[in-house]
Amino acid sequence: MKLTLENLKQELKEKNVSLSHQRLKILEYLVENRIHPTVEQIFSDLQKDMPTLSKTTVYNTLRLLAKSGLVKVITIEEKEARFDIDTRDHGHFKCESCGRIYDFPIDIDPLIPEELDKCQIISKDVYFNGFCARCLASEKEGG
Amino acid sequence: MKLTLENLKQELKEKNVSLSHQRLKILEYLVENRIHPTVEQIFSDLQKDMPTLSKTTVYNTLRLLAKSGLVKVITIEEKEARFDIDTRDHGHFKCESCGRIYDFPIDIDPLIPEELDKCQIISKDVYFNGFCARCLASEKEGG
DNA sequence: GTTCCTGCAAAAGCTTTGCAGAAGA
DNA sequence: TCTTCTGCAAAGCTTTTGCAGGAAC
Numbered sequence: 001m002k003l004t005l006e007n008l009k010q011e012l013k014e015k016n017v018s019l020s021h022q023r024l025k026i027l028e029y030l031v032e033n034r035i036h037p038t039v040e041q042i043f044s045d046l047q048k049d050m051p052t053l054s055k056t057t058v059y060n061t062l063r064l065l066a067k068s069g070l071v072k073v074i075t076i077e078e079k080e081a082r083f084d085i086d087t088r089d090h091g092h093f094k095c096e097s098c099g100r101i102y103d104f105p106i107d108i109d110p111l112i113p114e115e116l117d118k119c120q121i122i123s124k125d126v127y128f129n130g131f132c133a134r135c136l137a138s139e140k141e142g143g
Numbered sequence: 144m145k146l147t148l149e150n151l152k153q154e155l156k157e158k159n160v161s162l163s164h165q166r167l168k169i170l171e172y173l174v175e176n177r178i179h180p181t182v183e184q185i186f187s188d189l190q191k192d193m194p195t196l197s198k199t200t201v202y203n204t205l206r207l208l209a210k211s212g213l214v215k216v217i218t219i220e221e222k223e224a225r226f227d228i229d230t231r232d233h234g235h236f237k238c239e240s241c242g243r244i245y246d247f248p249i250d251i252d253p254l255i256p257e258e259l260d261k262c263q264i265i266s267k268d269v270y271f272n273g274f275c276a277r278c279l280a281s282e283k284e285g286g
Numbered sequence: 287g288t289t290c291c292t293g294c295a296a297a298a299g300c301t302t303t304g305c306a307g308a309a310g311a
Numbered sequence: 312t313c314t315t316c317t318g319c320a321a322a323g324c325t326t327t328t329g330c331a332g333g334a335a336c
Contacts, residue, residue, distance in 0.1 A: 020291060020334085039325080054293040059326065075218045075270075079301090080325070093259060104256050108269065111254070113247050116236060118276035126251065127218075127268040133261035163309085163316060182300080197318040202301065221326090223300070 003086055005031050008070060015068050022053060026061045030071065030085040036092070036101040038080045076101060076127045089124055095132035097139075102132065146229055148174050151213060158211050165196060169204045173214065173228040179235070179244040181223045219244060219270045232267055238275035240282075245275065 001007055005028055012019060012027075019027070025046055035041070043058045062083055065071035074082040076094045082101065084092075091106040106126055131139075144150055148171060155162060162170070172185055180188075186201045205226055208214035217225040219237045225244065227235075234249040249269055274282075 018290080018335095022292070052293075056293055056327085057291080060292085063327095073221065075221055078216065078218055078224055081221055093262065093264075095262075096265070104259055106251070106254050106256065108249070108251060108254065111249050111251065113249065116247055116271070118279065119236065119238075120274045120279060121236075121271050122239070122273040123271070125268075125270040125272075127270070128259070128264050128266070129268075130265040131263040136261065136263060161310095161315080165317070195318075199302085199318055200316080203317085206302090 003031065008085070011070060012068065017064065017068050022050070022057050023061050023064070025050060025053075026058060027065070027070075027085075030065075030083065034085070034103075036074055036082040036084050038082055040080070042083075072123075074101070074125075074127075076129070091126035091128065093128040093130065093132070095135055096129060097131050097135040100132060100134075104128075146174065151228070154213060155211065160207065160211050165193070165200050166204045166207070168193065168196075169201060170208070170213075170228075173208075173226060177228070177246075179217055179225040179227050181225055183223070185226075215266075217244070217268075217270075219272070234269035234271065236271040236273065236275070238278055239272060240274050240278040243275060243277075247271075 008027060008031065009019065009024075026042060029042055029046055030037070033045075037045075039055065039058050039062065042062075043053065043055045046058075047053050062071060062073075066073055066083075069087065070085070072084045072087045074084050074092060076082065076092055086103070089107070089109075091104045093102045093104055094100070095102070108124060108126060112121070151170060151174065152162065152167075168189055169185060172189055173180075176188075178184070182198065182201050182205065185205075186196065186198045189201075190196050205214060205216075209216055209226075212230065213228070215227045215230045217227050217235060219225065219235050229246070232250070232252075234247045236245045236247055237243070238245070251267060251269060255264070
């Protein structure tokens with residue numbers, strides 16, 4: 001299933017989660033801005049078109065979407081949570097220089113050790129930290 | 144190199160990090176209690192023997208140890224940081240029922256995709272969430 | 287008219303900072 | 312003596328909660 005706004009709206013409908021104007025805009029933002037934004041980013045970007053939007057609503061909506069399984073909370077850094085509309089298994093790489101978070105494909109299921117066989121695994125996260133190719137290149141170039 | 148207090152003290156010596164009484168006790172605690180404790184756990188346990196210990200010192204020391212590379216900060220949950228004296232690559236499984244965090248061996252290096260070849264990876268974290276064998280068993284048993 | 291949602295303000299919780307006094311070399 | 316460390320208090324941030332007003336059906 002592709003991660004389109006239509007599909008996500010349909011999924012919410014099936015789960016009886018209503019979509020107010022604010023909620024729809026936040027969902028749209030997540031679909032169109034696959035940058036694993038923070039609450040602050042979502043809030044300040046959307047506020048430009050919705051001056052009355054409050055941060056509380058952003059928090060409430062993200063919590064609702066996470067509870068409904070449509071959004072994943074990324075804890076790759078200590079201070080702030082980040083949000084990902086793509087809930088399928090994949091890895092995240094955070095550049096310590098520019099702050100960008102990149103997705104990368106990784107299938108760790110074959111590596112899960114036997115000792116976890118008797119556990120029930122609900123979510124799997126792979127987080128890498130370092131410096132991205134772009135920053136390494138501009139560092140070399142710029143001095 | 145084994146994770147003994149002696150080896151860790153030696154490593155700090157080489158890095159010119161001095162070990163006060165408080166710092167030594169916190170380091171000892173981490174070596175002897177491989178439970179990925181929170182600041183609160185470390186503080187309240189150590190306070191029993193060191194009534195004047197302050198939480199600030201626990202924070203300061205953990206930051207120092209992390210900066211020195213002797214401790215890893217685990218962000219497997221959103222609210223509180225946890226600390227691991229074992230900085231070698233391994234996975235963490237957090238049980239949502241009892242809150243325990245288990246270590247498990249996993250070597251993801253062979254799975255790192257080509258697209259990250261030009262990045263510099265500094266740290267790798269694998270976090271699983273779910274229910275541990277112990278909790279699943281007692282649930283079945285207890286009803 | 288009833289229910290649910292929004293958004294302000296305040297509170298809560300973790301972590302950091304400022305600083306004076308204490309400890310140690 | 313001089314430097315470094317501790318620990319109290321206060322501040323800083325992110326996130327949650329209480330609640331009155333408003334929107335939607």
